[in-house]
Amino acid sequence: MSVSPLRRAAIVAVGSELLTPLRTDTNSLFITEQLGALGIEVVLKMVVGDRHDEIAHAVRGAMARAELVVLTGGLGPTDDDVTRDVVARVLGRQLREWPEITVSIRQRFSARGWEMPEINRRQAMVPEGAEVLPNVQGTAPGLWIETDEGVIVLLPGPPRELHPMLTRLISDKLAHRASGELLARRVLRITGRTESHTDEVVQPLYAQWASGRVPITATILAALGQIELHLTARAIARAEAEAALTGASQEVVGLLGSDVYSTDGQALEAVVGDLLVARGFRIAVAESCTGGLITSRLTDVAGSSRYVDRAIVSYSNGAKTALLGVSDTLLAEHGAVSEAVALAMANGIRDDAGVDVGVGVTGIAGPGGGTSEKPVGTVAIAVVTPDASRVRIARFMGEREHVKFQSAQGALDMLRRLLLGS
Amino acid sequence: MSVSPLRRAAIVAVGSELLTPLRTDTNSLFITEQLGALGIEVVLKMVVGDRHDEIAHAVRGAMARAELVVLTGGLGPTDDDVTRDVVARVLGRQLREWPEITVSIRQRFSARGWEMPEINRRQAMVPEGAEVLPNVQGTAPGLWIETDEGVIVLLPGPPRELHPMLTRLISDKLAHRASGELLARRVLRITGRTESHTDEVVQPLYAQWASGRVPITATILAALGQIELHLTARAIARAEAEAALTGASQEVVGLLGSDVYSTDGQALEAVVGDLLVARGFRIAVAESCTGGLITSRLTDVAGSSRYVDRAIVSYSNGAKTALLGVSDTLLAEHGAVSEAVALAMANGIRDDAGVDVGVGVTGIAGPGGGTSEKPVGTVAIAVVTPDASRVRIARFMGEREHVKFQSAQGALDMLRRLLLGS
Numbered sequence: 001m002s003v004s005p006l007r008r009a010a011i012v013a014v015g016s017e018l019l020t021p022l023r024t025d026t027n028s029l030f031i032t033e034q035l036g037a038l039g040i041e042v043v044l045k046m047v048v049g050d051r052h053d054e055i056a057h058a059v060r061g062a063m064a065r066a067e068l069v070v071l072t073g074g075l076g077p078t079d080d081d082v083t084r085d086v087v088a089r090v091l092g093r094q095l096r097e098w099p100e101i102t103v104s105i106r107q108r109f110s111a112r113g114w115e116m117p118e119i120n121r122r123q124a125m126v127p128e129g130a131e132v133l134p135n136v137q138g139t140a141p142g143l144w145i146e147t148d149e150g151v152i153v154l155l156p157g158p159p160r161e162l163h164p165m166l167t168r169l170i171s172d173k174l175a176h177r178a179s180g181e182l183l184a185r186r187v188l189r190i191t192g193r194t195e196s197h198t199d200e201v202v203q204p205l206y207a208q209w210a211s212g213r214v215p216i217t218a219t220i221l222a223a224l225g226q227i228e229l230h231l232t233a234r235a236i237a238r239a240e241a242e243a244a245l246t247g248a249s250q251e252v253v254g255l256l257g258s259d260v261y262s263t264d265g266q267a268l269e270a271v272v273g274d275l276l277v278a279r280g281f282r283i284a285v286a287e288s289c290t291g292g293l294i295t296s297r298l299t300d301v302a303g304s305s306r307y308v309d310r311a312i313v314s315y316s317n318g319a320k321t322a323l324l325g326v327s328d329t330l331l332a333e334h335g336a337v338s339e340a341v342a343l344a345m346a347n348g349i350r351d352d353a354g355v356d357v358g359v360g361v362t363g364i365a366g367p368g369g370g371t372s373e374k375p376v377g378t379v380a381i382a383v384v385t386p387d388a389s390r391v392r393i394a395r396f397m398g399e400r401e402h403v404k405f406q407s408a409q410g411a412l413d414m415l416r417r418l419l420l421g422s
Numbered sequence: 423m424s425v426s427p428l429r430r431a432a433i434v435a436v437g438s439e440l441l442t443p444l445r446t447d448t449n450s451l452f453i454t455e456q457l458g459a460l461g462i463e464v465v466l467k468m469v470v471g472d473r474h475d476e477i478a479h480a481v482r483g484a485m486a487r488a489e490l491v492v493l494t495g496g497l498g499p500t501d502d503d504v505t506r507d508v509v510a511r512v513l514g515r516q517l518r519e520w521p522e523i524t525v526s527i528r529q530r531f532s533a534r535g536w537e538m539p540e541i542n543r544r545q546a547m548v549p550e551g552a553e554v555l556p557n558v559q560g561t562a563p564g565l566w567i568e569t570d571e572g573v574i575v576l577l578p579g580p581p582r583e584l585h586p587m588l589t590r591l592i593s594d595k596l597a598h599r600a601s602g603e604l605l606a607r608r609v610l611r612i613t614g615r616t617e618s619h620t621d622e623v624v625q626p627l628y629a630q631w632a633s634g635r636v637p638i639t640a641t642i643l644a645a646l647g648q649i650e651l652h653l654t655a656r657a658i659a660r661a662e663a664e665a666a667l668t669g670a671s672q673e674v675v676g677l678l679g680s681d682v683y684s685t686d687g688q689a690l691e692a693v694v695g696d697l698l699v700a701r702g703f704r705i706a707v708a709e710s711c712t713g714g715l716i717t718s719r720l721t722d723v724a725g726s727s728r729y730v731d732r733a734i735v736s737y738s739n740g741a742k743t744a745l746l747g748v749s750d751t752l753l754a755e756h757g758a759v760s761e762a763v764a765l766a767m768a769n770g771i772r773d774d775a776g777v778d779v780g781v782g783v784t785g786i787a788g789p790g791g792g793t794s795e796k797p798v799g800t801v802a803i804a805v806v807t808p809d810a811s812r813v814r815i816a817r818f819m820g821e822r823e824h825v826k827f828q829s830a831q832g833a834l835d836m837l838r839r840l841l842l843g844s
Contacts, residue, residue, distance in 0.1 A: 017641045019464050021455035022609060022652060024446060033443035042441050043476060045469040054465060054487070061483045065476070187444060219439045230444060285735075291721025292714030295735045299713025302789050302822055310741035313707075313717045313733035315726075319775070323732065323745075353741070367724050400724055 005179035006150060008043045009035050010062035014074035014083050015157060016049035027072045027155075027162055034170050039181035039234065040068060050080040052089075059090050059152070067150030068177075073157030075140035077120040083154055084143070088127040091147060095125040101132065105139045133169065137161040144173060151177065181234055184241035187265040188229040188252055191413045195222040201255050202229065205248070214244035224402060225409035226261075226268070258420055261413070268412045269297040275419040276307040276357065281385070284353035285311040286324050286345035288336070289363035289379060294408045309353045314345070324348035324360075335374070337362050339391045342380035346391075350384055358384045361411050365403045379407045383415045390418055427601035428572060431457050431464045432484035436496035436505050437579060438471035449494045449577075449584055456592050461603035461656065462490060472502040474511075481512050481574070489572030490599075495579030497562035499542040505576055506565070510549040513569060517547040523554065527561045555591065559583040566595060573599065603656055606663035609687040610651040610674055613835045617644040623677050624651065627670070636666035646824060647831035648683075648690070680842055683835070690834045691719040697841040698729040698779065703807070706775035707733040708746050708767035710758070711785035711801060716830045731775045736767070746770035746782075757796070759784050761813045764802035768813075772806050780806045783833050787825045801829045805837045812840055 011032070013025035025047050032042045044065050048054040055074070062069040074083030088095045101124035102116075109116040123140050126132060133142030133153075138161040143154040153169065155162045190198055199220050209216035209231075219230045231248055235241035249263040261271050276283060285295050285308075295311035298304055314320040317331055325348040326341055334340040342360040350358025363379025370376035375395070382391040392414070396406040433454070435447035447469050454464045466487050470476040477496070484491040496505030510517045523546035524538075531538040545562050548554060555564030555575075560583040565576040575591065577584045612620055621642050631638035631653075641652045653670055657663035671685040683693050698705060707717050707730075717733035720726055736742040739753055747770040748763055756762040764782040772780025785801025792798035797817070804813040814836070818828040 017643060017652065019454065019467065020607070020641070020652060020654070021451045021458065022607075022650075023643065024448065024451060026446065029443045029446060032441065036443065043471060043473075044480070045441065047467040049465060051465075057483070057487060058466070061479070065479060185442065185444075219442075221439055221445070228444075230439065230442060232442070287714070290718070291726075291730070292709070292717035292733055292735065295714035296712070296718045296826075299735075299737065299787075300823055300826070304713075305737055305791075308713070308735075308737045310737055310745065311714055311733075311735035312745075313714065313721075313730075313735075315721065315730045315732055319732035322774075323734075352744075365721075369727075401722055404718075404722070 004067070006040050006068040006174070006177045007179055008066040009040050009068040009070060010044040010046070010066035011042060012055070012058045012062050012069065012071045013045070013047045013157075014050065014055055014071060015047075016080070018047045018073075019049050025072075027157065027159060030159070030163065031070055031072070031166060034166055035068075035174075036183035036185065038170060038174055038178035039183055040174070040178060041183065050074060050082060052082055052086055055083060055086040056090050059087060063147075063149060063152070069150070069152045071152070071154045072162060075123065075142070075154060075156045077117070077122050077139070081122070084122075084125055084127070087143075087145070087152060087154060091127065091145065091152075093127040093129060095127055097121060097124045098126050098132065099124070101126070101141055108139055133165050135161055136164055144169070181236055182238060182241060184233045184235070184238065184245055186231045186245045186249060186263065188231070188249060188260055189262045189265070189268070190227040190229065190256060190259050191225070191261055191268075191409070192259045193227060193256070195220060195227050198227050198229070198256070202252060205251055205255075209248055212244065214240055216244060216248050225406045258417060261416060267297075267300075268409065268416065270301045272412050272416050272419070273298065273301045273304055273307065275416060279356075279419060281356035281419075282307050282309045282353075283357040283359065284309045284349040284355045286349040286358070286360045287311060287313045288315065288320070288345070288361060289365040290361050290404050290407050290411070291315070291365075293404050294359065294361065294411055297408055297412070309355050310349070312349055320345065325352070337364055337374050337378055337380055339380050339382065339393055342382035343384070343389065343391045346382040346384045346389070356386050357415065359411055359415060361407055363403070363407055365400045365407075367400060377403050379403070379410070381407065381411045381414055383411065383418050385418050387421070388418055390414055426489070428462050428490040428596070428599045429601055430488040431462050431490040431492060432466040432468070432488035433464060434477070434480045434484050434491065434493045435467070435469045435579075436472065436477055436493060437469075438502070440469045440495075441471050447494075449579065449581060452581070452585065453492055453494070453588060456588055457490075457596075458605035458607065460592060460596055460600035461605055462596070462600060463605065472496060472504060474504055474508055477505060477508040478512050481509060485569075485571060485574070491572070491574045492577065493575070494577045494584060497545065497564070497576060497578045499539070499544050499561070503544070506544075506547055506549070509565075509567070509574060509576060513549065513567065513574075515550040517549055519543060519546045520548050520554065521546070523548070523563055530561055555587050557583055558586055566591070603658055604660060604663060606655045606657070606660065606667055608653045608667045608671060608685065610653070610671060610682055611684045611687070611690070612649040612651065612678060612681050613647070613683055613690075613831070614681045615649060615678070617642060617649050620649050620651070620678070624674060627673055631670055634666065636662055638666060638670050647828045680839065683838060689719075689722075690831065690838065692723045694834050694838050694841070695720065695723045695726055695729065697838060701778075701841060703778035703841075704729050704731050704775075705779040705781065706731045706771040706777045708771040708780070708782045709733060709735045710737065710742070710767070710783060711787040712783050712826050712829050712833070713737070713787075715826050716781065716783065716833055719830055719834070731777045732771070734771055742767065747774070759786055759796050759800055759802055761802050761804070761815060764804035765806070765811065765813045768804040768806045768811070778808050779837065781833055781837060783829055785825070785829055787822045787829075789822060799825050801825070801832070803829065803833045803836055805833065805840050807840050809843070810840055812836055
């Protein structure tokens with residue numbers, strides 16, 4: 001039996017529903033994160049349906065590429081749950097029923113006043129030489145199987161069953177088999193620059209990071225309304241990896257300044273929330289085309305009731321006049337999508353609520369409503385604080401929901417920069 | 423060269439960022455949907471990093487399982503874009519630069535006043551016998567390579583480049599190589615029942631569907647705030663497949679009634695929008711714990727300005743009193759999270775806006791703010807229409823964002839049922 005450290009992992013997600021256009025495997029993200037904490041790198045992910053031959057082929061392929069193979073799903077009691085059987089067959093091991101598992105599943109059922117259906121006995125089948133991983137959230141136990149080449153782990157598909165089982169493995173069996181190194185990651189989030197412009201500025205750092213004492217690799221990615229820079233460090237000690245990542249983050253901030261809004265993966269709405277708390281400011285938001293999205297994002301943050309006072313979504317012009325004191329004259333003169341109206345909305349709600357910060361956003365989310373002068377995606381954004389006010393007209397591309405998101409992102413970022421005094 | 427129809431596909435996504443905990447491959451969902459329209463079933467998905475050996479192993483594994491292999495990503499101009507090279511090597515074919523591609527890339531750059539960096543010539547390298555797929559959105563052309571066993575397609579990773587290229591292939595080269603059958607899919611969405619309860623009722627239909635003239639397979643899935651039933655039919659003619667799916671959907675609706683809110687994948691907010699339009703009703707929403715999410719979802723629907731008048735997010739008690747006419751007495755007597763206050767919020771905004779429908783939601787999204795009597799997740803939901811009013815207290819589980827989503831879902835579903843008169 002091998003005792004060499006586990007360095008490379010392959011994840012195989014089993015389930016025909018994961019091969020439709022409607023579902024995607026997300027368990028592997030959690031697994032990747034957890035394994036990274038032990039320095040185990042995921043080098044391959046696969047998704048296969050509930051079919052013997054496909055699963056068998058995937059398991060053999062995974063074993064050829066990695067010492068640790070993690071399979072998820074297909075441990076249920078029904079006919080299409082075949083992961084156990086296939087793995088036993090691939091390894092050439094017999095399956096045997098473990099009576100103590102049958103008893104514990106039976107108890108789970110009887111605790112709810114039900115009788116255990118006979119098909120559930122399938123979940124008590126264990127390949128020779130395997131260890132059983134108890135499931136605190138369901139009937140399907142997990143399995144840990146050591147082979148000559150490494151380790152195969154079988155985990156149930158439902159996240160609430162998989163998470164506690166894996167967390168336990170990480171601190172116990174897997175920790176003992178890891179190399180002693182770990183992977184630490186950090187995400188820097190950036191606004192106000194394109195991907196290639198960011199890359200151009202940051203590029204000179206890459207080679208330096210890669211050859212550092214604690215090597216760091218970097219990946220740059222364009223997302224809607226922001227750029228992300230992902231840094232990964234490999235080291236023996238957590239503190240050492242984190243220190244290297246902090247150093248690298250500071251170098252990026254040195255080059256990009258306040259365009260970097262977060263160096264720890266924090267969302268923009270959380271960054272804005274912290275700035276509001278730091279200044280002791282309360283906020284009110286007047287939204288038109290964003291339809292409540294800005295406030296919904298602000299209130300996604302735990303504790304946001306400390307600074308969010310209210311919002312008004314004034315979808316109709318009538319609501320803009322009645323609730324925000326935007327005059328008919330202003331609307332007629334400038335049009336609903338204008339800097340003047342956005343500013344009047346921000347000032348109106350700020351005054352009414354008697355708070356420090358007012359935000360006003362009005363625009364054309366599309367697909368209808370555009371004109372040649374103000375095409376779909378035209379959005380006016382205004383922010384008023386006790387120190388200053390700012391207003392701008394932007395033009396966003398994409399579908400209705402993309403325009404909404406980018407408008408919200410633009411408003412939150414304008415507010416962030418104003419609160420920073422930049 | 424083979425001319426047998428393509429029935430099985432494998433998708434290989436290339437990119438080290440897709441093996442981190444932060445990104446997932448989503449291109450494969452679009453590809454699966456498009457291939458399904460030609461009856462080509464995806465039997466395997468893989469994700470590998472930007473490494474020669476990993477990609478080569480994945481391509482060989484994919485070719486062993488499927489006649490059509492679709493690779494995405496790794497076609498850029500930089501050193502870590504190696505998909506072209508690896509595929510050429512696996513197939514034992516020479517790469518040659520196509521001058522006309524170099525010219526067209528050079529033109530793309532010069533149109534913006536830039537000079538083409540020399541590294542971009544890498545994108546003009548084409549394996550022997552390959553056909554080039556023009557890229558209307560970027561510099562990386564795609565490739566179509568016929569082999570003795572089937573077809574390998576290389577597509578760029580960015581969705582806006584991949585989508586038009588694949589759409590064209592589907593109506594052209596792939597259509598000619600497909601079997602003539604097609605896969606049609608339909609998603610039924612269900613509220614007010616658990617997964618197992620839904621399964622129990624629908625189960626008897628499965629065997630009947632599977633053995634029908636147009637066979638239908640079904641998968642049931644639990645999502646946040648709803649259950650989904652996915653139906654897939656395989657047939658020669660689109661009309662035949664759709665008719666079978668319509669028949670099957672009607673059988674489900676016959677059993678589950680108005681718990682099925684959509685039989686064509688429509689979102690709940692769109693279904694509610696259609697019902698409001700049908701009745702000629704306008705709506706105003708008073709939100710507390712949902713923080714604008716209900717209105718943001720309602721306004722995600724194109725054309726929602728026809729029926730959404732306004733919303734007020736009254737996060738502070740002061741805002742509830744000032745904007746919605748909820749009296750201090752009511753708040754003191756029943757507490758902010760109560761049926762009485764939710765109803766007062768719904769009536770208050772409905773009267774103020776002078777619209778037909780008012781919605782009021784107030785609750786504790788967490789993680790703080792819960793009490794033993796009203797724990798985190800306690801939410802009061804009220805809906806008032808010209809015909810009736812309804813109010814209830816619900817208790818939702820999960821994190822803050824899950825509570826917000828389920829509260830919004832609960833409010834929209836209550837409104838839907840009230841508008842249906844059920």
